[in-house]
Amino acid sequence: MRQFCTYIYWFFGLFLCSIGTTLGQQTALPDESVFKEPKTRLWLNTYGNIRISKRLFWDAQTHFRFQETENTPFVGQVAQLYNRHAIGYIYSKQINFRLGGVARVNFNTDESSTDRNVVPEWRIWHQYQFAQPLYSAMIYHRIRIEHRWTQGFADNSEYTFRNRWRYMFRAKIPLNSTKLAPKTIYVSPEAELIMQSGKAVVGSVMEDLRLTSTLGYIATPRLTFAAGLMYSHGQELSNPGIYKQNWTLRFHMYFSPDFRKVRNKLPAIHLKD
Amino acid sequence: MDSISKAHISTIKSNVRVATAVSDTYLDNTLLNILKLSDPEAQQLHTVLERISKEQVVPLQKLVVYSEDEILEFLTKEDILKNLWPNGINESIVAQNEANAPSSGFRSIETVQLDFENNTVASIAILAEYTAEHLTFIENLLKAKLSKQEREQERMALDEQLLAQNNRLSQLIDSVGNTLGLAYQKALASIQTVTVANLSNLSSEEDLELARKLVVCHESMYQLALTVAALPAQSAEIRKLYQDRIWNPFMATLMDEAVKKRISSAYQKLLIPYFLDQINTKLNCNNVDDMRLLLDALHNRMLELRNEDTKKLERKLKKETDVLTVIDVLRLKVVENNPEK
Numbered sequence: 001m002r003q004f005c006t007y008i009y010w011f012f013g014l015f016l017c018s019i020g021t022t023l024g025q026q027t028a029l030p031d032e033s034v035f036k037e038p039k040t041r042l043w044l045n046t047y048g049n050i051r052i053s054k055r056l057f058w059d060a061q062t063h064f065r066f067q068e069t070e071n072t073p074f075v076g077q078v079a080q081l082y083n084r085h086a087i088g089y090i091y092s093k094q095i096n097f098r099l100g101g102v103a104r105v106n107f108n109t110d111e112s113s114t115d116r117n118v119v120p121e122w123r124i125w126h127q128y129q130f131a132q133p134l135y136s137a138m139i140y141h142r143i144r145i146e147h148r149w150t151q152g153f154a155d156n157s158e159y160t161f162r163n164r165w166r167y168m169f170r171a172k173i174p175l176n177s178t179k180l181a182p183k184t185i186y187v188s189p190e191a192e193l194i195m196q197s198g199k200a201v202v203g204s205v206m207e208d209l210r211l212t213s214t215l216g217y218i219a220t221p222r223l224t225f226a227a228g229l230m231y232s233h234g235q236e237l238s239n240p241g242i243y244k245q246n247w248t249l250r251f252h253m254y255f256s257p258d259f260r261k262v263r264n265k266l267p268a269i270h271l272k273d
Numbered sequence: 274m275d276s277i278s279k280a281h282i283s284t285i286k287s288n289v290r291v292a293t294a295v296s297d298t299y300l301d302n303t304l305l306n307i308l309k310l311s312d313p314e315a316q317q318l319h320t321v322l323e324r325i326s327k328e329q330v331v332p333l334q335k336l337v338v339y340s341e342d343e344i345l346e347f348l349t350k351e352d353i354l355k356n357l358w359p360n361g362i363n364e365s366i367v368a369q370n371e372a373n374a375p376s377s378g379f380r381s382i383e384t385v386q387l388d389f390e391n392n393t394v395a396s397i398a399i400l401a402e403y404t405a406e407h408l409t410f411i412e413n414l415l416k417a418k419l420s421k422q423e424r425e426q427e428r429m430a431l432d433e434q435l436l437a438q439n440n441r442l443s444q445l446i447d448s449v450g451n452t453l454g455l456a457y458q459k460a461l462a463s464i465q466t467v468t469v470a471n472l473s474n475l476s477s478e479e480d481l482e483l484a485r486k487l488v489v490c491h492e493s494m495y496q497l498a499l500t501v502a503a504l505p506a507q508s509a510e511i512r513k514l515y516q517d518r519i520w521n522p523f524m525a526t527l528m529d530e531a532v533k534k535r536i537s538s539a540y541q542k543l544l545i546p547y548f549l550d551q552i553n554t555k556l557n558c559n560n561v562d563d564m565r566l567l568l569d570a571l572h573n574r575m576l577e578l579r580n581e582d583t584k585k586l587e588r589k590l591k592k593e594t595d596v597l598t599v600i601d602v603l604r605l606k607v608v609e610n611n612p613e614k
């Protein structure tokens with residue numbers, strides 16, 4: 001617990017420090033915040049949650065992210081292929097943790113660029129999720145911390161290390177049922193703040209603020225589909241006074257197969273009974 | 274006592290036994306006592322029976338007692354006659370026979386020759402034989418009368434029972450009808466239709482055998498109605514049984530997931546509708562028990578299958594839409610469709 005508090009102090013210290021540093025960079029900053037024209041993006045995301053044992057599961061996510069280009073508006077071209085994996089631990093019905101890695105492939109969407117078209121990006125990530133029933137709905141608090149190595153498209157560009165500090169609040173509210181159950185349509189409002197830190201981050205601590213509304217359908221306990229629209233904006237790394245904006249159409253498929261034998265499955269649903 | 278007398282006594286004994294049996298059976302017969310109130314002929318036969326019993330059977334029984342007590346050989350002819358018939362013998366016996374015979378319609382094959390004074394034992398033997406024959410004749414008449422009466426009474430009782438069964442079925446349908454789905458209500462209505470049709474086929478004539486069968490049949494119909502009325506609850510039980518509580522990690526919630534879907538689907542979508550249809554279209558007294566037993570067997574089989582390894586069975590059920598094949602796969606006995614079974 002003490003260590004956790006230290007972590008939090010460090011988090012806010014860094015946050016304030018970044019703001020101070022940002023204030024110290026007056027010369028590079030515009031007189032007023034500049035919000036760039038929003039871009040449109042399309043994300044197709046799959047989320048797999050494969051039960052390994054009574055308390056462990058494999059989190060397997062693959063995302064296809066498209067970004068508009070001048071030649072292909074709206075849907076655009078592939079910007080990132082995203083593979084996020086982790087081993088998760090179910091502490092209780094309400095609390096779970098996970099730890100894993102991300103292998104992301106970034107595509108150069110700047111059509112005028114003569115740099116490399118594809119570069120990899122690596123991350124180690126850990127996540128702490130707290131779920132809570134609230135009337136017929138469920139609400140979720142998610143803290144996700146990522147340690148991220150990125151590189152630019154320019155040849156021989158060095159890896160840049162940054163940390164990402166993410167908090168997300170999400171609710172899932174059933175619309176045609178009294179609870180989240182199969183054949184239920186639900187609406188899910190969601191807000192996520194992504195902060196970042198690292199040597200390269202001089203003033204742009206707010207990497208992204210994402211506000212999403214999603215409509216989902218629980219087909220079976222093991223299969224859910226959802227689609228939503230996300231507005232996001234955040235500071236550009238190169239200049240904290242400039243904010244990029246995005247409108248993202250997101251489609252999700254959630255699947256959670258369980259290949260264990262029946263006799264192993266049965267007690268797993270009652271973790272502490 | 275000479276051997277001839279002994280032979281006479283033996284004859285008397287056997288005839289007295291016959292006469293006593295008739296007399297005991299019919300003198301206090303409840304049904305005859307009721308019948309004689311409405312039937313003059315029965316009344317007359319009962320009167321004759323009473324008089325013969327009193328004036329002939331009782332004295333003859335006394336003689337048998339004397340014989341068994343071995344005091345007969347110490348009694349003179351006069352003593353015997355005086356003890357058996359204190360009021361005299363010749364006139365009364367003859368008079369009785371003359372009076373009785375026409376009233377019962379009995380005619381002895383042989384002319385009764387009685388000479389109590391000279392051939393006392395022989396005459397008493399003849400009298401005993403005559404009495405036994407006469408009572409047997411009366412018994413046959415009464416049997417026929419009582420049999421008819423018994424049948425009529427049984428039929429009345431059966432009619433009452435059938436009516437009560439019909440009322441009970443109506444009450445059941447009224448009490449559960451509205452709480453059930455339409456398909457079940459229709460099946461219950463079909464059961465009632467069949468029972469009402471059965472009753473209307475039952476003529477007012479003396480069709481006792483059919484009435485007896487219908488009582489048994491309608492009891493089965495009621496049991497079937499109870500089974501049908503219980504089907505929605507059973508169906509809900511099966512639906513719940515064929516579900517697992519599944520952890521949905523994305524929602525952090527437990528959810529119900531259908532398991533062994535092919536079996537539960539065959540039950541819900543094929544078998545139950547099929548059996549309800551059978552009840553609606555094929556139900557009769559011959560197959561009512563089969564239908565009920567099959568529904569019970571189906572429920573029990575569904576309870577068993579939940580915990581059995583059913584992979585092979587589920588493979589066989591894949592895309593199977595023929596009900597009879599499904600029944601076969603589930604190893605249920607097929608209902609007899611032929612009403613003329």
